[in-house]
Amino acid sequence: MKKILILNGPNLNLLGTREPAQYGSTTLSDVEAMCKAEGARIGYEVECFQSNWEGALLDKIHEYGRLFKSGDALGCVFNPGAFTHTSIALHDAIKGVDGLPVIECHISNVHAREEFRHHSWVSPAASGIVIGFGVDGYLIALGGLVRKFGNR
Numbered sequence: 668m669k670k671i672l673i674l675n676g677p678n679l680n681l682l683g684t685r686e687p688a689q690y691g692s693t694t695l696s697d698v699e700a701m702c703k704a705e706g707a708r709i710g711y712e713v714e715c716f717q718s719n720w721e722g723a724l725l726d727k728i729h730e731y732g733r734l735f736k737s738g739d740a741l742g743c744v745f746n747p748g749a750f751t752h753t754s755i756a757l758h759d760a761i762k763g764v765d766g767l768p769v770i771e772c773h774i775s776n777v778h779a780r781e782e783f784r785h786h787s788w789v790s791p792a793a794s795g796i797v798i799g800f801g802v803d804g805y806l807i808a809l810g811g812l813v814r815k816f817g818n819r
């Protein structure tokens with residue numbers, strides 16, 4: 668069974684515990700369980716990984732780049748958190764793994780928020796972007812990844 672990675676960046680481990688008006692009350696483990704169940708339903712093994720460390724996210728993208736090359740992974744749904752707006756390293760990693768489809772996902776509509784959230788270093792390297800659908804965005808991104816890149 669091919670793998671799909673649900674990758675979450677800094678502070679997303681706090682999901683559902685604070686700022687419910689902005690991010691809702693669903694926890695990250697709820698989101699991960701939803702994605703795993705949906706993956707199993709449509710024939711993919713979903714792996715979930717969250718880190719507050721930029722380097723750990725880079726290493727995971729590199730690992731999935733290798734799994735993609737060997738035909739063992741389909742792609743990745745990635746919410747880079749605040750690193751979205753700061754990290755040229757994440758941009759370079761996604762470009763660098765050459766071919767791994769990455770769907771960028773944001774829970775909130777970043778364009779309706781502070782100006783510093785309007786720019787993403789990840790978007791130019793992403794294969795698709797899902798923004799502002801709350802935590803449902805993860806499932807929308809997963810579905811979009813499979814529709815665009817699955818079964819070929």
Ligand code: CA2
Pocket residue numbers: 677678679681682683684685686690746747748749750751772773774775776777784
């Ligand atoms: O809307 C998103 O998904 C964001 O990626 C979330 C990031 C933010 O920096 C981006 O601009 C947009 C923040 C994640 C922090 O998550 C928390 C969740 C609950 C409580 C506190 C933080």
